[in-house]
Amino acid sequence: MDKFSDMTLFVSIVKNQGLAAAGRELGLSPATVTARLQALEDRYSVKLLNRSTRHISLTDAGAMYHQACLEIIDSVQETENLLQTGTKEVRGSLKISAPRDIGKQFISPLISEFADQYPDVVPYLYLNDNLSNLAESGLDIVIRYGELADSNLISRKLASSRRVLCASPDYLARKGTPITPQDLAHHDCLTMVRSNEELKTWHFQDSEQHNVITVVPKRCSDDGEVIRQWALDGAGIALKSILDVQEDIKQQRLVTLLNGYMKNFNASTSATGADLNVIYMSRQYQPKRIRLFVDYLIERFQQL
Structure with missing residues (x-):
């Protein structure tokens, strides 16, 4: 052969x-x-x-x-x-992974726009909140929140973001509003599961100290969209990206809590630690469809 x-x-x-x-x-x-x-x-x-x-x-x-x-x-x-054809056409498959919330709200519509411009590109959108080994997954592009650990990959920022603690007005009317991170011990918390591990250690940083709170999960899911829906239903308090819930907050379906603290699932105090990034393999040669789509994402997110 x-x-x-x-x-x-x-x-x-x-x-x-x-x-x-x-x-x-x-x-x-x-x-x-x-x-x-x-x-x-x-x-x-x-x-x-x-x-x-x-x-x-x-x-x-x-x-x-x-x-x-x-x-x-x-x-x-x-x-x-x-x-x-005599021209360098843009064609082929384009395999993209994104978290469910951001994938449905933002990435899916942008893929439709891109596909209209380049009809010979066949996009595949995989919605999940787990981190993938990009080298082994067969994916071209991964869209994820947070900082990049693997130096063999390229990460470019799509949008600035931050974590917010949020709950529905109905939940707060029934259970009260936490004033300090320690008050979460008495509240129903909705926690993400990633790689079979509950993300129940929440970090809160203000100008004076760093608080590490281990919450007692009331409900758990590996799907960020499910966590958001539970919060909207009044089931408890969620730690979410602001991009996922900004429309819910604008429409007063959710209320943000403990706004004086920087919040995250880890000890990072970096202002960019919760940003939304597009990640792809570092290659000497990058297929044109991938280059165009990455540039398109960055341009469109700047307009949002």
């Missing part, structure tokens, strides 16, 4: 998180996929994947090879388009 076919196979294995699934996508038997992957690793005398019966993950060498494969495949596809 030629090297380009091997690259296509390897990208499919990583995207589908399995050899059998990659085989189904490419019309190959599991035995053929296994043999070709083994031959690929033998050729370079390096292990590309850590494999178990249920999971695969990229080795350091595999991550480097995977990124190079993506760049080469995209370059070949754009070159083919150029040869066939």
Whole structure:
């Protein structure tokens, strides 16, 4: 087999998180996929994947090879388009992940606008609040709140944001309004779950001290949109991004609390620690559709 076919196979294995699934996508038997992957690793005398019966993950060498494969495949596809049409068309898939709240309120409409301008781009929008391993996920772009830990990725700010503590007027009428962070011990708190961990340690910073409060969850969800809806229903107090709830606050469906404090799920006191960012792989070659969409997002968010 030629090297380009091997690259296509390897990208499919990583995207589908399995050899059998990659085989189904490419019309190959599991035995053929296994043999070709083994031959690929033998050729370079390096292990590309850590494999178990249920999971695969990229080795350091595999991550480097995977990124190079993506760049080469995209370059070949754009070159083919150029040869066939005489112009460098914008086409191909565009896989985007965003939190549910911001995804439905902002990202989905912007994707529709972008797709109208570039009808040969096929967008995929995945709505979830969990952090993804971008190198292994097959995603092109991840939109997330907070600071970037992985230096191998590029992060560009879409919008300034901050965490707000909020509850419905109905809830506050029934349960009272907390005056200090310590008062949350007597309130119903709605907590996010991320990677099977409850985000129940809330940090409050004012001009004098840093308060760390471990709340007792009344309801939990890994879906930020569900947390917001529970707050609107009067079920309790939520710690949310201002971008998610700004319209609810404007319409007085939610009320912000403890406004004298900077609030977060971690100890960061950075003013940018809760900003909304667009994150993508650092590549020497970036497909035109990704470059255009990132620039489009940044431009449109500046207008919001």
